[in-house]
Amino acid sequence: MKKHQKAIIKRLIVLFVLVFIIIYSNLLKVVDYRFDDVGYQGDGKLSMALITDLHSCYYGDNQHWLIDILHKRQPDVILLGGDIYDDQLPFDNADKLLTQLPAIAPTYYVDGNHENWLPKSDYDEVLRRITEHGVTILHGQSVQIPNSNVRVYGVSDPDGGSFDKDLGAVVQQLNPSNVNILLTHRPEYIDKYQQHPFDVILAGHAHGGQWRVPFLVNGVYAPNQGLFPKYAGGLYEFDRQKFIVSRGLARESTKIPRMFNRPELVFIELTD
Ligand SMILES: [Fe+2]
Helix, strand or coil, rough: CHHHHHHHHHHHHHHHHHHHHHHHCCCCEEEEEECCCCCCECCCCCEEEEEEECCCCCCCHHHHHHHHHHHHHCCCCCEEECCCCCCCCCCCCCCCHHHCCCCCCCEEEEHHHHCCCCCHHHHHHHHHHHHHCEEECCCEEECCCCCCEEEEEEEECCHCCCCCHHHHHHHHHHHHHCEEEECCHHHHHHHHCCCCCCCEEEEEECEEEEEEEECCCCCECCCCCCCCCCCCEEEECCCCCCEEEEECCCCCCCCCCCCCCCCCCEEEEEEE
């Protein structure tokens, strides 16, 4: 074999491996967390689905890759942690998902920075559609999950300007006899959340740090956290609090592809 033929074959192998890694890294993954130590009381176990950072990306015809899993798992509650819509991509894929969710389970939403980066009229349109789809917006609000001692609190994204006001409002609603769950977009404000008795804190935004190095680096870069972010994705446990950062579902919305950082649909199960 001639030298230049060997060089071509080497390049083809590198290209093939790279394409394989990118395809693998973009396959949807289901991630489960189970907690039996948060003081949950209720009728049987409670299952919550956490969807973040969809960025209006494509998950099959009519978003059925996500919907099929949700139908199969039948969560009691669906929580949307912001950046479900995107400021660059059309709204269609987000709409297709959201319109189907409330038929599966009561669905609650907080916004993210990308929704807030939309022109004001488009942002208002997004909130109008969310409500029209039957999803409840939880900015500065909380909701009791029926037949359980679980209460979910929501705050809007700091880029909307009401984050501190919302956090102050939900703190006023905290009840120590509940399992208090905070739904927020931003993980980097964990120090603020920790000042209050939330039992479980759910966030997104970091996109898993976009690239991971298996077993070595849990995320290379995340917005607002920079290089090698502390809270790129996964479960972080503090003394009394559990903090889940979803790697989210963004795919074609980002210019740089995911590497070893599969998009994820998260389920959190509480048992007594
Ligand atoms: Fe975000």
